[in-house]
Amino acid sequence: MLLQRPSRLTVAIPESLAEMLEEEIVMGRLKSEERLTEEDVAERYGVSRSPVREALRLLERDGLVIREPRRGIWVAPMSQRDFDEVYTCRIALEGLVARQAAESTEIERKQELRGVQAELAETQASGDVRRFFAADVRGSFMIYDLADNRTLSRLLRGLEKQALRYRFHAYQRNPDMIKLSLEDTTRIFDAILESDGAAAQAVTEKLIREIWQSMRDEVRNSFGS
Amino acid sequence: MLLQRPSRLTVAIPESLAEMLEEEIVMGRLKSEERLTEEDVAERYGVSRSPVREALRLLERDGLVIREPRRGIWVAPMSQRDFDEVYTCRIALEGLVARQAAESTEIERKQELRGVQAELAETQASGDVRRFFAADVRGSFMIYDLADNRTLSRLLRGLEKQALRYRFHAYQRNPDMIKLSLEDTTRIFDAILESDGAAAQAVTEKLIREIWQSMRDEVRNSFGS
DNA sequence: GACCTGTACATTGTATACAGTATGGTGTCG
DNA sequence: CGACACCATACTGTATACAATGTACAGGTC
Incomplete structure (x- = not known):
């Protein structure tokens, strides 16, 4: 039991x-x-x-x-194909959610992103990977909540789990991944806090696309093309 | 039993x-x-x-x-909010899937869209609403299959069902909806058959956005703002 | 009369029993 | 020796039984 x-x-x-x-x-x-x-x-x-x-x-x-x-x-098997599929969808939807989150007027809740940002930096510095990922996921979910779009949130929460599998895998091969991840997350948070929807969307799409590309080599090596 | x-x-x-x-x-x-x-x-x-x-x-x-x-x-209750959420997500993902479908090289399967197109025109003319919607859904699923992206297909199949609820509702209030729907579907099919990914994506996003807008009045009247 | 409390009932949540199917091994026949 | 049929087994799929909880109503108290 x-x-x-x-x-x-x-x-x-x-x-x-x-x-x-x-x-x-x-x-x-x-x-x-x-x-x-x-x-x-x-x-x-x-x-x-x-x-x-x-x-x-x-x-x-x-x-x-x-x-x-x-x-x-x-x-579920992991494969480059699956990885590409997940990230293709994520780019579109994370961009959307970032825009809607940026356009949110709930300033107090938006400010809470700063707390997560701090925790990310902290756990990254201390090397506590598990807590880093946990904080990262929490940050994502806060954005989903800010966007205040339940349908979008539902879809992204699903994708997040699949993505995390690949991110964790990539991290184990190349721990620097986390540093990159922290930088990008920070920039996305900043864009959302700027309250410029279009900009937040553009930045998010661009950064996730970059992460995708930079993870592709690891994934290709692990799971073949 | x-x-x-x-x-x-x-x-x-x-x-x-x-x-x-x-x-x-x-x-x-x-x-x-x-x-x-x-x-x-x-x-x-x-x-x-x-x-x-x-x-x-x-x-x-x-x-x-x-x-x-x-x-x-x-x-699940229907509401304008829910409707907007579903369509916001659909625009992004249908655009994506149209692009990937357009880029598919499986010409034979792509050509089968013509058959659906014919059936849509036929059922629309004969006023067989149920079969029209059935063919419409089948056409969508063919596009999802052409795109050959299981993750994207899974997400869209889910959204499709929710969207269909609103489409059916709107149709009952305003049967002209179906004609509009037929025209737009035809144009999306054409764009995909042209094999120009970016164009197909742009057209699809634009048309679904237009459908969304044109349905909004019905939805607002039925479910309040 | 308003509010609280207790109890009966309806319904969900979980456990278990049973049915039906896929799989792997064994034996037999060619 | 290989191929096929058969059977035992393990597991999923479904039905049913039981437990626990939420709800509504009745009765009592202030």
């Missing part, structure tokens, strides 16, 4: 299961194309198959696992 | 359930904010709650139903 359950159920089991599995996949503890049998997962987390099935549906939704009817579920 | 089940299970129950519910929501037979209890749905289709739960998860993924933990599931 690894999953501690308070007597009054606060969060749903499928969602927290999905979150844990997500992290294992992103961090690479669950390897690409590894088989996930419902019973194993259920046993591992001390729950029954019902919530596991729902958790796996959630992961499937975000492209982290692949499901073949009546055959089973595997951790 | 409304759902006929062949002894050898060909398609999964949750998926086909989701498809049927989808259609009911899009067509408005299931009204906005109507409660969906798992047992009712299960009984209505002669299956147990397990596949119903999974079907509802699928609908939730596509934003057609809203789920509140431990409280239940409702048909």
Whole structure:
């Protein structure tokens, strides 16, 4: 019973299961194309198959696992093609969300980006990778919230998870990635804080495109062309 | 037992359930904010709650139903805000997919768009709305397939369903919508067949934006600002 | 009369049991 | 020795049973 359950159920089991599995996949503890049998997962987390099935549906939704009817579920393979697909979509949508976030008038919440910026710098300096990525994701989600577009946010949250898998992978090969990532994130935050929608969109698209290009070599080496 | 089940299970129950519910929501037979209890749905289709739960998860993924933990599931409300969100995302992604489809070298499959075009004209002329929408969706999916980008296709298929709800609604108020829709679809197909990616993207973005604008009045009247 | 409390009911969430299918190995026949 | 059929097994898919929670209503208290 690894999953501690308070007597009054606060969060749903499928969602927290999905979150844990997500992290294992992103961090690479669950390897690409590894088989996930419902019973194993259920046993591992001390729950029954019902919530596991729902958790796996959630992961499937975000492209982290692949499901073949009546055959089973595997951790989604990583490939350059998949990487390119995710980033192509991300560029378009992150640009959009940056513009809408920049146009937000909720100045207080916008200012909170500064806090995340500080935490990013801090964790990057101290080499705490896990917390860096956590802060990075939090920053992204703050932007999504600022944009105040639930549909867009939903789409991007899904893509974010897939992207993170590649980012984590790239980081492990080339730790400098994080420094680059920090610089770009900072510039995007700045653009959003400037409240110039079009500019924020342009900067975001440009920087994510650059990150994409600079990660491509790592990805190509790892997963072939 | 409304759902006929062949002894050898060909398609999964949750998926086909989701498809049927989808259609009911899009067509408005299931009204906005109507409660969906798992047992009712299960009984209505002669299956147990397990596949119903999974079907509802699928609908939730596509934003057609809203789920509140431990409280239940409702048909997602329609609103101008939601409409704007969906179209904002669609413009960006449909533009992208049109570009990638235009750049495809699979000429034979590209030519098949002509067939859909003919069917659209035909069904529009004959006033068979249901088949018109069906052909329209099929055309979109052909473009998604041409673009050969699974991630993008996954995102767009989700948005398509939400958009269709508003399109169907708008059509009922103003049947001319379909003629406009046919003209625009034709122009998008043409642009893709020209194999000029940038042009196809520009045309698609422009036309969908125009459709969006021209639908806004209907939507505003129906769901308030 | 307004508000709180307790209880019954409806419904979701989870566990378990059962059915049906894919897979791998074994044996048999050519 | 290879190919095919058959069977055992493991797993997914579905049904059902049980647990837990949210809701509505009745009754009581201030």
